[in-house]
Amino acid sequence: MKQRPPTIKDVAEQAGCGIATVSRVLNGSGSASADTREKVLAAVDALGFEFSALGRSLQSNSTKTIGCIVPSLANPIFAEVVQAAQHEAHREGYQLILACSEYDEELELQAVRTLIAKKIDGLVLTVNNAEDSEALALIGKRQVPCSLVYNRSVHGLPSWAIDNRSAAREAARAFHGHGHVQTGFLALRFNRSDRSRERYEGFVEACRDYGMAEPLLLEIEEQDGNLLDLLGTLLTEHKSLTGIFASNDFLALAAMKAARALGRRIPENLSLIGFDGISTGLMVDPHLTTIETDPRTMGQGAVQTVLARLLGRPVPGQPAPDTTFRFRPGGSLGPPDPGRTDGREAATSLPSSEQPPNRLSSRQESPT
Amino acid sequence: MKQRPPTIKDVAEQAGCGIATVSRVLNGSGSASADTREKVLAAVDALGFEFSALGRSLQSNSTKTIGCIVPSLANPIFAEVVQAAQHEAHREGYQLILACSEYDEELELQAVRTLIAKKIDGLVLTVNNAEDSEALALIGKRQVPCSLVYNRSVHGLPSWAIDNRSAAREAARAFHGHGHVQTGFLALRFNRSDRSRERYEGFVEACRDYGMAEPLLLEIEEQDGNLLDLLGTLLTEHKSLTGIFASNDFLALAAMKAARALGRRIPENLSLIGFDGISTGLMVDPHLTTIETDPRTMGQGAVQTVLARLLGRPVPGQPAPDTTFRFRPGGSLGPPDPGRTDGREAATSLPSSEQPPNRLSSRQESPT
DNA sequence: CCCTGAATTGGAAACGTTTCCAAAATGTCT
DNA sequence: AGACATTTTGGAAACGTTTCCAATTCAGGG
Numbered sequence: 001m002k003q004r005p006p007t008i009k010d011v012a013e014q015a016g017c018g019i020a021t022v023s024r025v026l027n028g029s030g031s032a033s034a035d036t037r038e039k040v041l042a043a044v045d046a047l048g049f050e051f052s053a054l055g056r057s058l059q060s061n062s063t064k065t066i067g068c069i070v071p072s073l074a075n076p077i078f079a080e081v082v083q084a085a086q087h088e089a090h091r092e093g094y095q096l097i098l099a100c101s102e103y104d105e106e107l108e109l110q111a112v113r114t115l116i117a118k119k120i121d122g123l124v125l126t127v128n129n130a131e132d133s134e135a136l137a138l139i140g141k142r143q144v145p146c147s148l149v150y151n152r153s154v155h156g157l158p159s160w161a162i163d164n165r166s167a168a169r170e171a172a173r174a175f176h177g178h179g180h181v182q183t184g185f186l187a188l189r190f191n192r193s194d195r196s197r198e199r200y201e202g203f204v205e206a207c208r209d210y211g212m213a214e215p216l217l218l219e220i221e222e223q224d225g226n227l228l229d230l231l232g233t234l235l236t237e238h239k240s241l242t243g244i245f246a247s248n249d250f251l252a253l254a255a256m257k258a259a260r261a262l263g264r265r266i267p268e269n270l271s272l273i274g275f276d277g278i279s280t281g282l283m284v285d286p287h288l289t290t291i292e293t294d295p296r297t298m299g300q301g302a303v304q305t306v307l308a309r310l311l312g313r314p315v316p317g318q319p320a321p322d323t324t325f326r327f328r329p330g331g332s333l334g335p336p337d338p339g340r341t342d343g344r345e346a347a348t349s350l351p352s353s354e355q356p357p358n359r360l361s362s363r364q365e366s367p368t
Numbered sequence: 369m370k371q372r373p374p375t376i377k378d379v380a381e382q383a384g385c386g387i388a389t390v391s392r393v394l395n396g397s398g399s400a401s402a403d404t405r406e407k408v409l410a411a412v413d414a415l416g417f418e419f420s421a422l423g424r425s426l427q428s429n430s431t432k433t434i435g436c437i438v439p440s441l442a443n444p445i446f447a448e449v450v451q452a453a454q455h456e457a458h459r460e461g462y463q464l465i466l467a468c469s470e471y472d473e474e475l476e477l478q479a480v481r482t483l484i485a486k487k488i489d490g491l492v493l494t495v496n497n498a499e500d501s502e503a504l505a506l507i508g509k510r511q512v513p514c515s516l517v518y519n520r521s522v523h524g525l526p527s528w529a530i531d532n533r534s535a536a537r538e539a540a541r542a543f544h545g546h547g548h549v550q551t552g553f554l555a556l557r558f559n560r561s562d563r564s565r566e567r568y569e570g571f572v573e574a575c576r577d578y579g580m581a582e583p584l585l586l587e588i589e590e591q592d593g594n595l596l597d598l599l600g601t602l603l604t605e606h607k608s609l610t611g612i613f614a615s616n617d618f619l620a621l622a623a624m625k626a627a628r629a630l631g632r633r634i635p636e637n638l639s640l641i642g643f644d645g646i647s648t649g650l651m652v653d654p655h656l657t658t659i660e661t662d663p664r665t666m667g668q669g670a671v672q673t674v675l676a677r678l679l680g681r682p683v684p685g686q687p688a689p690d691t692t693f694r695f696r697p698g699g700s701l702g703p704p705d706p707g708r709t710d711g712r713e714a715a716t717s718l719p720s721s722e723q724p725p726n727r728l729s730s731r732q733e734s735p736t
Numbered sequence: 737c738c739c740t741g742a743a744t745t746g747g748a749a750a751c752g753t754t755t756c757c758a759a760a761a762t763g764t765c766t
Numbered sequence: 767a768g769a770c771a772t773t774t775t776g777g778a779a780a781c782g783t784t785t786c787c788a789a790t791t792c793a794g795g796g
Binding site: 017055061 | 774775776777778780781782783
């Protein structure tokens, strides 16, 4: 009965040779006679020896490990990013150490510290506020090969990110195209995410450009289970809005639900556009209109970028901004009910109009 | 300009003392004069020194790292498991190394090998087939502290798992209670998951006990994007079924969609029960009837179990089987349309009956 | 001012690898 | 058989820590 796992020394002893020889045989580096090779292999087999990555890493100054920090896995977008990152890393023989910042800058910084101490070879992460992130500062100082995901490039770091502003402009354009004027922007932890802010800013700008009213910022501080109630309150407080752009699909779907609970019909009484393009948006009726993004490509790209730098390969180019998202039509966006537009139009028809065009557009999903 | 990160040796030199002293000061072990303590701290500050976890781990024989293997993060259940596991590990100062087996036993085994080589202190994992898993065998041989998640206990390993059989019996009971006789069990990668099989077996048994027909096994081999088409085909091939129990919520929702595309109404023409209790089930209309599970508790519990063993604490008991799931009523389950039951009942009412009890039961959701 | 016990200190071994280097063994050619 | 080239081998250093242990310093009591 062995207690500790066998080391290379045990193998050497068993095989009757030096540890250097064992190392060479097992790594295929240097030469060895057929005889000793055989003896070493036999010893390895007998002892069930496996190299310890620790000694190896200490010596080689490389852990074959890359860190990955995302705000949360509750958001399927990040789950996909991580999944893709893990997959890509694995393909190249790297492991992934995962940390969740939980939208907390303190945790974020701490995670970076720990990962650096663990001597990760590279880092792939989404920070909460890229502009003035202590975490990124530390990364810069320590020169850790790194790529951002879902954050705009900053300090010259490579980044695989959505062009949030342009995407938000698309949403504004869609609203405008359907005749909406009074819109709102719905966000969950607005101050905790620069992504949300960028979407808001792009949306506001574009609404202004289209001559629409300034969008209302509908902000929800924390999600404590009563999200639907909070949304219900918000919706009743702002009856005049005909369209809401949500900073993510989950929020949009929740808003959809809350609006329905209030007896409002989608999209006649309220149009909704989400962000991210999670598959759930295609399970509801009508389909959620949204900005579709591709988290898998982002996660994969970020890892490739880091690995390329690590392995001295040509670093892949970052994605062209206009390819980072795609407007996905769906039935949750339609013309506002003329009966209750913001006072300027004549009120004529009843809220029962069953807009066929929306049904139609809700067919457009294509299973990815 | 320092190139490599500073080591304890650099600090010692800068502070003008031995490395042992630096170690003692920084770790608060052993004594040190106020004078040297100060000098060491100053040197640390000046150099920006941080311990390397590598040397430390090599010496202490502990990496403060635990491995986590799940089939995939695409399933929100596992995303939540991982999230909770990560959180719990972090709480105790441990990092999480993540690996996805992608429902592949080969990858699973390989992941275990790599993690062991990386000298993880413990392991938390969901395997595809617990009974005869090479991965588990290896874990057993190497004596890695470990806990299963979502797999039934095996080889005496601790496990945080759903009582799949009993849960499936609940589903059968519900179907029976509503008068269903001809049911089916829908699974995605049936042979790749013992969880799916257990659910099936429990369902079959219970259906037999209730005097219902033997459930049809509706198996989908691989998910290649045309999932909805495949489901559509399956549904038209098996028109006689009035209720389908799906091995997870995602499948159930997809089936719901596919059935609707065929013009069938839920639940009048087809009742559906899912498994897992993902929140998406509450976003659709009617709500998905399902077996609700608590992946967070499972992930957290598994990590606690492993950590307890690692830290010599009393190991928490595993959850009582009957607390591992909860039947969640929803509008997707209702009495079958008598007009097309399997021939034994009289056909009386029209398919337009708008079952109020189901609507009611669909209200029962409580935001977690 | 010397002695004792306690506090402080640094050298060195150990953890498991890889790799440099020189030594030993083997082979080849006159 | 001797000289030399080549292959095979193992000792030892290095990677960055912790910790044992012996040596040094210090404080205070005689």
